[in-house]
Amino acid sequence: MIPLSPVFDVLLGLGLLWLAWRVVASRGRFTAVVLFMVFGLVMAIAWARLGAPDLALAEAAISAGITGALLLNACKAAYADPGHPQPGGPATPPPSSARRWLVYAICGGLGTALAATMAWLALGRPDVAPELRDAVSGHAVDNPVTVILLDLRGYDTLLEMAVLLMAFLGLRILMGHRDLAGLHPLPEGVPSMADSLVAMATPILLITALYLFWTGTEAPGGAFQAGALLGALGVMYRLTGRIEPLDHTPAALRLGLILGLGVFAGFACLSLIWSDWPLSYPAMATAGVALTIELAMMISIAVTLTLLFSGSAGIRLARAPVQGP
Amino acid sequence: MSISTVLTIALVVAGCAFFLAGTVGLLRFPDTHSRLHALTKADNLGLGFICAGLAVHGGSVTGALELAFVWALAMMAATVSAFLIARWADWTSDQ
Numbered sequence: 001m002i003p004l005s006p007v008f009d010v011l012l013g014l015g016l017l018w019l020a021w022r023v024v025a026s027r028g029r030f031t032a033v034v035l036f037m038v039f040g041l042v043m044a045i046a047w048a049r050l051g052a053p054d055l056a057l058a059e060a061a062i063s064a065g066i067t068g069a070l071l072l073n074a075c076k077a078a079y080a081d082p083g084h085p086q087p088g089g090p091a092t093p094p095p096s097s098a099r100r101w102l103v104y105a106i107c108g109g110l111g112t113a114l115a116a117t118m119a120w121l122a123l124g125r126p127d128v129a130p131e132l133r134d135a136v137s138g139h140a141v142d143n144p145v146t147v148i149l150l151d152l153r154g155y156d157t158l159l160e161m162a163v164l165l166m167a168f169l170g171l172r173i174l175m176g177h178r179d180l181a182g183l184h185p186l187p188e189g190v191p192s193m194a195d196s197l198v199a200m201a202t203p204i205l206l207i208t209a210l211y212l213f214w215t216g217t218e219a220p221g222g223a224f225q226a227g228a229l230l231g232a233l234g235v236m237y238r239l240t241g242r243i244e245p246l247d248h249t250p251a252a253l254r255l256g257l258i259l260g261l262g263v264f265a266g267f268a269c270l271s272l273i274w275s276d277w278p279l280s281y282p283a284m285a286t287a288g289v290a291l292t293i294e295l296a297m298m299i300s301i302a303v304t305l306t307l308l309f310s311g312s313a314g315i316r317l318a319r320a321p322v323q324g325p
Numbered sequence: 326m327s328i329s330t331v332l333t334i335a336l337v338v339a340g341c342a343f344f345l346a347g348t349v350g351l352l353r354f355p356d357t358h359s360r361l362h363a364l365t366k367a368d369n370l371g372l373g374f375i376c377a378g379l380a381v382h383g384g385s386v387t388g389a390l391e392l393a394f395v396w397a398l399a400m401m402a403a404t405v406s407a408f409l410i411a412r413w414a415d416w417t418s419d420q
Contacts, residue, residue, distance in 0.1 A: 201401075204398070
């Protein structure tokens, strides 16, 4: 009997390639975005098959979930914009065939070079360096991924938070004069069933997000996954009118936006008191400090993602919330 | 083969049959509503049978409860998204 798991893995890999191709090649924007979300889900399965549940969770929550929502948002905004070329309207002329082949050659060449490098690295992969293994196994935080993200490569994570804030500022500048309420108009008439789903999903999502945050120190999970889940909750609240847009950003939201980066950067400065290096953890309180930074990052990620989806400026809980079931 | 293995295989095969039928229906039915009909059968019954089969296979009460929870959540989401798609289909055909 043929062992089935390699067959499954090969199908998974081919499916990923095919989906990636379809994302680029499909004509409609909406189709491309939906295929991109499917790609994220299949990618999450691939990460799970590779034994990387942290990445699988992050891929499913961030790539398939919240990025998909943001891209659909962008589609909607583009269709609503009368100045934007509509599908079926006068299309831009397709590039000439010589130019197209040049692009194929460049992309194909780069892809092949990248794949060859990865294969070469994977084949000649050395074991984990003993210093690294000791550093991870002797750490006060048990989950190796969290150790790497917060301690050994803490600088990278600090800069990731900065990138998130930059992305938000970019959106804020671009979307400066938009009609925010018109971006997600509430459907009129029939109260949508989505509202009762949101009511039921709220406690489940909150518990799951806090669990992922709390368990991140010893098991798969952490600030990014938890923040993405809370951001998803914010997206659903915005779509069902439980959160309404504001034309200014309240101080609490501004604080939320910079909290993660601020706490992380503040810690980097403070750590110079007890160490010669920024971002080195105090020996006594490693777990506590790590948890504090994760909490601040989770809040910032959730607030940033919700505001990104909402189109920026501000949000507040609706005065008269929609009645649940 | 023990009874639980036979039961697991039977339940999972039944679930796969529903998924197959649902997928064929999704691809071949003519309009949105009948496609949704096919799709929800795969979601509800197919996933239900597969979860039941896995619960029998796992043999633990907590595992079975977790699988039941997964099934319930998937059904909640599927119900609402099917409703939203159907309403959207009605709305666009009225235009």
